[in-house]
Amino acid sequence: MLNIGIVGNPNSGKTTLFNNITGSTAHVGNWPGVTVDKKEGIYKRGKEKILVTDLPGNYSLSPYTDEEVITRNFILHSKPDCIINIVDVTNLERNLYLTTQIMELGVPMVLAVNMMDLAERENIKISIPNLEKDLGIRAVEICALKGSGTKELMEVAIEEAGKKREPKSLLKLTKLKGLIDLVESKLEEIGISSPLFHAIKLIEGDEIEVNDHPKLYEEIQEKSKEYQSATFKDDNEGMIADARYQAIEKISKDIFIQKKEKLDIIKQSSKRDKIFTHPVFGIPIFLIIMFLVFHVTFSENFLFLGGLFGDDFVTLSGTSFEGLFGEGGINSPGAMLLTLIETLGDLFMGWFAGVLEGAGAASWLVGFLVDGVFAGLFAVLSFLPQILILYFFLSILEDTGYMARIVFLLDRLFKKMGLSGRALIPMVMGFGCSIPAIMNTRTLNSREEKLATIRVIPFFSCGAKLPILTAIAGAIVMHFGIGNADLITFGMYILGIVTAFIAIVIMSKTTLKGMDSPFIMELPPYRSIKFSSLMIHLWDKMKHFIQKAFTVILASTIVIWAISHFSFGWRFLEDSQLNESILGKFGQLVQPLFTPLGFGSQLNQYGWVFAVAIVTGLIAKENVVATFGTLAAAIIAGFSGDEEGVSSVIQIIGATGITVPALISFIAFNMLTIPCFAAVASAKGELTRKDFNWTILFWFVTSYLVSTIVYLVGTWWWAIFIVLAILASVITIIEINYRKYQKRKVEVTA
Amino acid sequence: MKKHNKKLSDFKINETGIVIAVLGKGQIRRRLLDMGITNDVKISLIKKSPFGDPLEVFLRGYVLTLRKSEASLVEMKMLDEEGNDA
Numbered sequence: 001m002l003n004i005g006i007v008g009n010p011n012s013g014k015t016t017l018f019n020n021i022t023g024s025t026a027h028v029g030n031w032p033g034v035t036v037d038k039k040e041g042i043y044k045r046g047k048e049k050i051l052v053t054d055l056p057g058n059y060s061l062s063p064y065t066d067e068e069v070i071t072r073n074f075i076l077h078s079k080p081d082c083i084i085n086i087v088d089v090t091n092l093e094r095n096l097y098l099t100t101q102i103m104e105l106g107v108p109m110v111l112a113v114n115m116m117d118l119a120e121r122e123n124i125k126i127s128i129p130n131l132e133k134d135l136g137i138r139a140v141e142i143c144a145l146k147g148s149g150t151k152e153l154m155e156v157a158i159e160e161a162g163k164k165r166e167p168k169s170l171l172k173l174t175k176l177k178g179l180i181d182l183v184e185s186k187l188e189e190i191g192i193s194s195p196l197f198h199a200i201k202l203i204e205g206d207e208i209e210v211n212d213h214p215k216l217y218e219e220i221q222e223k224s225k226e227y228q229s230a231t232f233k234d235d236n237e238g239m240i241a242d243a244r245y246q247a248i249e250k251i252s253k254d255i256f257i258q259k260k261e262k263l264d265i266i267k268q269s270s271k272r273d274k275i276f277t278h279p280v281f282g283i284p285i286f287l288i289i290m291f292l293v294f295h296v297t298f299s300e301n302f303l304f305l306g307g308l309f310g311d312d313f314v315t316l317s318g319t320s321f322e323g324l325f326g327e328g329g330i331n332s333p334g335a336m337l338l339t340l341i342e343t344l345g346d347l348f349m350g351w352f353a354g355v356l357e358g359a360g361a362a363s364w365l366v367g368f369l370v371d372g373v374f375a376g377l378f379a380v381l382s383f384l385p386q387i388l389i390l391y392f393f394l395s396i397l398e399d400t401g402y403m404a405r406i407v408f409l410l411d412r413l414f415k416k417m418g419l420s421g422r423a424l425i426p427m428v429m430g431f432g433c434s435i436p437a438i439m440n441t442r443t444l445n446s447r448e449e450k451l452a453t454i455r456v457i458p459f460f461s462c463g464a465k466l467p468i469l470t471a472i473a474g475a476i477v478m479h480f481g482i483g484n485a486d487l488i489t490f491g492m493y494i495l496g497i498v499t500a501f502i503a504i505v506i507m508s509k510t511t512l513k514g515m516d517s518p519f520i521m522e523l524p525p526y527r528s529i530k531f532s533s534l535m536i537h538l539w540d541k542m543k544h545f546i547q548k549a550f551t552v553i554l555a556s557t558i559v560i561w562a563i564s565h566f567s568f569g570w571r572f573l574e575d576s577q578l579n580e581s582i583l584g585k586f587g588q589l590v591q592p593l594f595t596p597l598g599f600g601s602q603l604n605q606y607g608w609v610f611a612v613a614i615v616t617g618l619i620a621k622e623n624v625v626a627t628f629g630t631l632a633a634a635i636i637a638g639f640s641g642d643e644e645g646v647s648s649v650i651q652i653i654g655a656t657g658i659t660v661p662a663l664i665s666f667i668a669f670n671m672l673t674i675p676c677f678a679a680v681a682s683a684k685g686e687l688t689r690k691d692f693n694w695t696i697l698f699w700f701v702t703s704y705l706v707s708t709i710v711y712l713v714g715t716w717w718w719a720i721f722i723v724l725a726i727l728a729s730v731i732t733i734i735e736i737n738y739r740k741y742q743k744r745k746v747e748v749t750a
Numbered sequence: 751m752k753k754h755n756k757k758l759s760d761f762k763i764n765e766t767g768i769v770i771a772v773l774g775k776g777q778i779r780r781r782l783l784d785m786g787i788t789n790d791v792k793i794s795l796i797k798k799s800p801f802g803d804p805l806e807v808f809l810r811g812y813v814l815t816l817r818k819s820e821a822s823l824v825e826m827k828m829l830d831e832e833g834n835d836a
Contacts, residue, residue, distance in 0.1 A: 238772065521816070
């Protein structure tokens with residue numbers, strides 16, 4: 001099978017071209033060792049199948065980023081039969097910079113000259129024959145968005161794949177020719193293959209090459225003094241980069257028949273930017289857009305129409321689908337789909353349980369299949385519509401180029417914490433659901449930034465944690481007759497946000513030093529998007545999520561079900577016997593662990609219910625309150641529950657004797673600790689094994705510490721002084737260490 | 751530094767100049783050069799973020815954003831509105 005790779009700058013239309021060529025055959029995985037998307041697909045040419053790989057978007061083949069190293073290694077080691085190098089014709093100079101580097105490798109290649117439609121609108125005319133002559137590569141005009149020219153492109157690529165191509169360097173058009181020729185011939189003498197590529201890398205001072213030919217490198221350094229200018233001194237890497245652009249400028253004169261009036265085009269784009277990055281209105285517009293996205297995805301009172309229709313509007317009451325369109329308000333499309341899947345799940349499970357019981361299946365088997373397997377699966381799958389809808393909108397914002405503007409607007413606020421403005425998007429998404437938020441961190445620049453962001457995402461309390469907040473806050477108000485439920489809920493959200501930012505600052509100065517990677521980003525022009533590309537993207541995300549739902553998440557769910565429905569003697573237990581289960585006993589065992597948090601040994605013999613609820617919350621955070629209901633029914637005679645779970649909580653409060661500060665601390669713990677299995681699985685997909693393990697520990701430790709502080713300060717108000725004193729000294733120590741580190745860093749680079 | 755030379759980070763909106771030197775080391779310097787900030791290239795400052803940082807500049811037919819800390823590594827010679835040396 002022929003193997004073709006697509007290489008190009010970010011925003012050059014590379015992924016659109018890939019989707020055009022491979023359609024729905026695309027398969028997304030990770031490159032080994034890093035979490036950079038590896039996309040592969042099949043191009044069908046009659047009966048012949050051709051493997052197409054979409055390489056990460058790159059500006060250069062420098063050795064500094066994962067993406068660049070992946071592309072370089074792919075070309076050098078995977079030995080593709082042909083490379084398609086896509087370039088944006090409206091931004092040709094900078095796009096050709098990467099081309100000049102690929103040309104130096106002997107791999108067969110074709111230039112795909114993209115955005116020909118925009119070129120026409122911008123009055124750009126280029127001469128393809130001159131371009132082919134200057135580069136020594138075949139070139140095909142395409143328009144990836146409309147799909148025109150791609151067939152021809154593939155034909156040329158297949159034709160070229162059979163031929164050999166001599167490596168060529170445009171650098172030989174500059175004064176560096178003498179030096180390159182010299183090194184190339186020396187390498188050729190000692191029998192190095194692709195001497196041209198290695199010669200240029202050696203002149204650049206690439207570490208691997210220098211280690212291979214230390215003697216020759218010394219000679220080069222001596223020799224290159226003749227070529228060095230005042231600006232570049234002994235920086236050969238810079239000298240070569242500069243020379244590449246000089247060479248491109250030289251051939252540009254041949255290539256362009258007509259160049260665009262640049263500033264006009266910029267003014268065009270600026271019209272939209274005048275609104276979207278307006279100094280005053282830019283941020284409010286962003287907030288409104290985010291609000292609308294959330295509203296459509298999660299709201300249960302869509303467009304605030306609830307009041308208009310009254311309570312009895314299509315509630316479908318009495319039918320199985322009661323509440324599908326909403327109760328007391330109209331559901332947003334997202335909430336409607338969520339209810340639909342939940343209802344279908346309930347109907348299916350009810351039917352299935354009936355069938356099993358009718359067939360005389362053992363009660364443990366019914367419980368296992370219905371409550372263990374299917375209930376777990378439907379709980380996870382019911383998140384799916386909202387995840388996809390959220391993802392759909394964010395992909396639109398990303399692909400049109402709006403997201404880049406947001407980064408530009410907000411970067412300053414995040415720079416101090418060592419993050420870039422881009423990190424805001426996953427954080428805000430976290431309020432909806434941690435899963436798409438964690439997936440979105442793939443767009444972040446550095447490993448450190450990604451890691452820090454993933455770690456704090458669960459602190460932005462998601463929709464599923466809201467029932468914990470409202471039920472417990474409601475119970476506090478009703479049982480103790482103090483406070484205001486809304487105020488408690490709001491306060492907990494603030495606690496989460498504050499914890500997130502403190503954690504980021506501490507990480508950026510301790511374990512994740514050097515998070516502030518350079519911020520040099522292209523601001524792409526606003527572009528229209530292709531619906532089919534968007535759908536392919538969503539389909540990928542859905543496949544991944546469903547895969548996880550049926551493997552990691554399902555397995556974890558079954559384990560929790562099993563330990564909550566079997567006793568140590570491996571006897572099957574009904575729901576109402578949860579207290580006798582393995583999980584119940586485990587709760588009793590670990591109860592003392594939560595003493596500093598207020599729900600440990602200071603409570604009576606029923607105090608373990610809180611530990612159990614934390615564990616069941618790992619399946620889905622909604623389970624925390626549901627577990628209270630189950631346990632209240634098990635341990636309290638004459639218990640009666642309610643929908644919101646407030647009365648379950650009140651009865652649990654009565655039975656355990658827990659205090660208000662301890663309840664608040666319990667909410668804080670659930671908000672900040674290890675998120676649900678589905679979110680954990682997403683984090684696992686985005687992190688290396690080691691980073692992932694530390695992240696789990698980080699979640700546990702952070703939630704434990706913050707909840708301890710909440711309990712202590714809530715119980716003894718003066719404890720706040722002790723906490724502040726400890727916090728101040730920790731921060732001072734960190735700051736002193738960080739200053740030392742920075743000083744050392746400056747000394748090294750100077 | 752000469753009177754009409756200044757750093758890209760000190761530019762006012764709509765000011766234009768040509769690059770006379772790119773400072774810095776390693777990854778940052780390479781990235782600036784890779785993005786086309788090389789000797790004699792014309793760069794204009796289009797916009798600043800509402801908080802004054804980062805900057806939006808125009809060069810080689812496209813728009814680039816970079817933080818002031820990175821822009822301060824780029825030394826420029828100012829041009830007047832006609833594109834002549836100021």
